[in-house]
Amino acid sequence: MSAVSEAGSQRLTLGGLAQRYGLDMEPGFIANVTITSIADDVDSLSPGALFIARTPSAIAALPRAAQAGAYAALLPRSARGRAETEGGELPLLFGSLDERRLGDLASAIAGNPSNSMAVFAVAGDDRSAIEADVAALFDLLHLLGNPVAVISADGSRSMERSLELSYPLGVLDVQRVLSVCAEDGVAAVIIALDAHTIAEAGLESVTMDVLGIERNTGHASVEGLRSRYGFAVDEDMRLTTPTSEARQLSLESAMSSAEGISEPLALAISMVLAAGVRRNNVRSALRVSRELR
Numbered sequence: 001m002s003a004v005s006e007a008g009s010q011r012l013t014l015g016g017l018a019q020r021y022g023l024d025m026e027p028g029f030i031a032n033v034t035i036t037s038i039a040d041d042v043d044s045l046s047p048g049a050l051f052i053a054r055t056p057s058a059i060a061a062l063p064r065a066a067q068a069g070a071y072a073a074l075l076p077r078s079a080r081g082r083a084e085t086e087g088g089e090l091p092l093l094f095g096s097l098d099e100r101r102l103g104d105l106a107s108a109i110a111g112n113p114s115n116s117m118a119v120f121a122v123a124g125d126d127r128s129a130i131e132a133d134v135a136a137l138f139d140l141l142h143l144l145g146n147p148v149a150v151i152s153a154d155g156s157r158s159m160e161r162s163l164e165l166s167y168p169l170g171v172l173d174v175q176r177v178l179s180v181c182a183e184d185g186v187a188a189v190i191i192a193l194d195a196h197t198i199a200e201a202g203l204e205s206v207t208m209d210v211l212g213i214e215r216n217t218g219h220a221s222v223e224g225l226r227s228r229y230g231f232a233v234d235e236d237m238r239l240t241t242p243t244s245e246a247r248q249l250s251l252e253s254a255m256s257s258a259e260g261i262s263e264p265l266a267l268a269i270s271m272v273l274a275a276g277v278r279r280n281n282v283r284s285a286l287r288v289s290r291e292l293r
Contacts, residue, residue: 003040003044005036021101026093033071053076054076073090076095099204102171119231120211122137123194127154127196133268134190140272144272147159168196168197240271246266250269
């Protein structure tokens with residue numbers, strides 16, 4: 001489903017959107033029409049939605065959009081004229097939203113959900129390794145007392161609730177999932193940062209707090225990943241990798257394998273330390289894991 005719904009008290013009007021994103025309105029008196037969701041396919045529309053028709057061919061879907069309860073539609077300027085005929089009485093906006101501005105709109109209408117939780121992402125070249133890293137980080141964050149969500153093509157969940165999603169997730173999908181997680185009271189979300197899970201530019205307007213990778217062969221970089229997926233980061237962010245201290249701590253934990261250092265756990269420890277968790281709190285959580293075994 002490529003849709004995101006309003007969360008919170010922010011009021012989004014067509015006039016406000018036109019002014020913010022340089023769009024044209026037709027007719028001009030629709031400025032005070034308020035939208036409560038956005039969607040880029042008709043099947044995902046709900047009453048009160050703005051239908052984002054991203055190609056001129058989507059003009060044919062305007063009657064269905066109106067029947068589904070859309071309050072307005074956004075179309076390319078090249079569709080002007082024909083759209084006004086096909087759209088009937090449906091209020092129309094004309095212009096274009098690139099992925100950055102679409103992400104900004106989706107985040108705004110969802111209540112900027114990534115700002116209400118810590119966002120972790122695990123990158124890498126090997127999908128199975130990423131999943132092992134995600135699982136270790138989930139377990140550690142849970143031990144530290146955090147309600148945790150996972151966004152991954154191998155299984156997404158908000159705390160204990162499974163999320164049925166269609167992958168890879170685009171920008172509207174991501175904001176919708178983060179909004180659901182925020183409503184559930186999630187304090188931290190872990191994203192499997194690979195092409196199976198996230199589409200290009202799918203993380204526009206998502207603020208990344210910690211970005212980890214178990215083994216960096218030299219190909220991955222914060223800037224390269226940001227350019228591909230679109231997330232926002234602080235200027236001084238660096239890729240987090242397992243540190244010697246984290247490896248030593250992993251040896252002391254029952255979460256680690258009997259064979260020695262667990263690299264996924266060492267990465268998880270490094271990432272929570274990078275997020276500002278105190279070492280003593282990490283040690284206490286690892287001690288609890290030993291006592292529970």
